[in-house]
Amino acid sequence: MATLTTGGSNRRSFLRRGPSGVDRFAIAAMEGLAARAAAARDGERDRVRSGGYGALREVVRSDAVSGREQTMWLPEGFDFAVFSAAGSAMRDGGSVPASHGGMACFPTGRRGEWRLVRGHGERGRPGAGSPSGSPEGRYDALGAGGTTTLGIVWRDGEPHFEEAWQSLSGVVGSGAGGPTPWGSWLAAEATCAGTGAGWGAAHGYVFEVPSAEDGEAEALPLKSMGRFAHGDVAVDPRSGTVYLAEDQPTAGCYRFVPEVPGDLAEGGRLQMLKVAGEWNVDTRVNQRPERGVYVEWVDVAEPDPAAAEDDPLAVFNQGWARGAAVFGRLTGCFYADGAVYLAAVSGGDEGEGQLWEYRPRGHGGGTLKLVFESPDASLLSFPQGMAVSPGGSLILCEDTGRGLPALRGMTREGEVFAFAKVAGGDLGGAVFSPDGKVLFANLWGADDPGRTVAIWGPWSAGAL
Template identity: 50%
Template sequence: MNNVTYQDSAPEQHSRRTLLKRAVAGGTLALGFGALDGLVRAAHATDRVSTTVGLGDGGYGELRPVIRTDPVTGYRQELLLPHGFDFALFGLAGTTMDDGHVTPLGHDGMAAYRGPHGSYRLVRNHEERTGSGQVSPSGDAADRYDGSGGGGTSTLQVSVRSGQVEVERVWTSLAGTIVNCAGGPTPWGSWLSCEETTAGTRHAGWERDHGYVFEVDSRADRPVEPKPLPALGRFVHEAVAVDHRTGIVYLTEDRGTAGFYRFVPARRGDLTLGKLQMLAVADAAGYDTRTGQSQGAELPIEWVDIDDPDPRDAETDPLAVYRQGHARGGATFARLEGCWWGGQAVYLVSTNGGDVGEGQIWEYRPHPGGRDGGTLSLVYESFDRAVMSFPDNITVSPRGTLLVCEDTSRSDPQLIGVTGEGSTFPFCVDPTDDEWCGATFSHDGRVLFANLQGSTSGSPLAPETPGRTVAIWGPWQRGAL
């Protein structure tokens, strides 16, 4: 048991209108919404300039260095956090879990759930990218989807008792999959873990075909049976978001040429049978969202069917699903990564979309009822990498603020929010330049959990940089988060 101190506290393109004219000192990416439609309204404002806000305006003020040590390995981590905030470090790659297995590499997407007896449960992806000939398989052989797969998920149970965070238990919850990048939580308490590859048996040397979504019950105390969900498509998956009203699953594709999809289940909660569809802009077949967009403009949406969600040639043609949808008029995006459900809409991230290739944030808002039509709006586009550079995972706080993880080659990647008025504020900085992943708030709003990815290939026994999980807490009421 690890103890750390806890303090409760295409067709015709729209011409774009520049939202940001300059980078503001100290400002960088992020998005968060006091009211989730606030930034859409801000995007309509003429020549709006993004500013970094402080205490009293949604931000948390100046950041200061805080250093904490993992009690198991002695690994030291520095983060820059606002005054009054603290963090704990735990669950590092290379450490031995309670089931006897080594924690895999590549900490990535994650979600937090209610655990037993007041605890929190975290289901955490591992984006393990070691090739089939050198990889260390995850979990027990009997529990693996692919006998040589080294990725999957781990589950951590974390409790707060007597002013301390206690990491009670960590174990393998999905074994033998590969490149588990992101995913998303479901309203029925499971985690959907997505493989970001279509590698398979014919060319890559794996024992099973990959490129699927797998469901992991957050309540499971042992590894789940690894069942791929081919109805949700075989492509280069990134993240999912589930409409809490209808059970419709929205999915992103992490390719330079990518589509945005939805899966309409035949029965809510059953992801084995239903229809996979691709987003299209009405009366604009083949619409290309990657450049030339107007922030705030609302595009009417329709959905086109994917006849074969699990194509036989997906390993050699990772865009086989995309090509089906595009042939029917589906829209094209650039590297769709994180997506999250909040405020009756899906917020999705195009990591290097936009006229300068530094990122876009889109909102898809279904029509009332959630099944047909809806609108797509570009709510944020970066025109300067000092303001925003490669947004990736995305989440929504219990207070309705959107928080984005940066994955950038620029120094000091950040977790940053934005007020309902569209002003940004840095919340947390990693001076080690690792990639932020998997930001997720506890259901009670007390704790923000997030991952620093670390190495994604090599030996999990001796990672060059260990992936690690952090818990952040403090006076959330001082700002918009």
């Protein structure tokens, strides 16, 4: 299979790239989300019931390897495939780890060939699970998490799963992360566990995984990017600055300013967001949508504190002591249309979630704006991930605990509709192929440690 070049030329040239057409449309979707929230507060309900796709119908498909059946409800003309379930054999002789999480889809340089780099949030107890990867490649000999890379080919009008292999091993709770503009995945650990809890190494770091790697990448912890419970990661392609979310009820928003843009291993400065002129602003409650505030960034003196295992807020507290702001459990983080978007899944007066927009201005600060706050769970509750569709709308991974988990579409006018529903498990990790033909997502649940689905069909027939 052809590989994607991710050498020095790519790292140097990524800063010159402009935003994609999808990114340019993203802001319209965000504005529609805010408009929908305002309408819901005024008592209006959704006018769009299907996004133009019509009624959902039941589709049943089986994983060719495990034989396990999966049921989804999709619009007419759409189909799906299920593959690469936890425990399935991989090309390198290992087994697919459990707890499928976030992922990104990268081109290989050949038309219709892609690579998915997929995170696995395996935690467990030291030695309780099967360690991932090869003994010589593991960061921690006891760690069962990491990433896998999947080869996908579009052929005969549908995507075909070809092979999978371990691309990062020996880490813990690495279901979150984000793609870089130079073709790699930043795998982020959502735990600060370490040797005191019986692990073979300290955890709570970010690791870089090139999508072009045909085997295991070097498991190098990027310690200057902070040791805390990480959520997703986003990279500003104009500056190379990395934005990091913190997956805790008491969370900070961080940025990492690299010494060499595109080469994160060279180190840099970790900083935490602070509202300019105000001290320790609590963004979780009493916030007004669309009211932008100017923010600045305060340095975190010790991004890898020795006390982090015993105190998971050891990094947060450094920024807090300098007046930084607090958010409610930041799990989502992505870049679009010149801004960074942060999903605070427990934020808001109703505790049903917020979406924040940070728009950088130069190298100093920027503006922070609350784009959306869910007024009630019936509109939207705790999205576990989101993706911008080829048409500039949003796909939201939602599991409210009331009925079937769903992939919900959101139009640029802010109307929400159920695009797909799934029997059993949670949904997350949604991402489109680079050409917009296929939507990939991950499923997992109490009786199912994880699998990946691919959905395709007439996207242009509706709002997505």
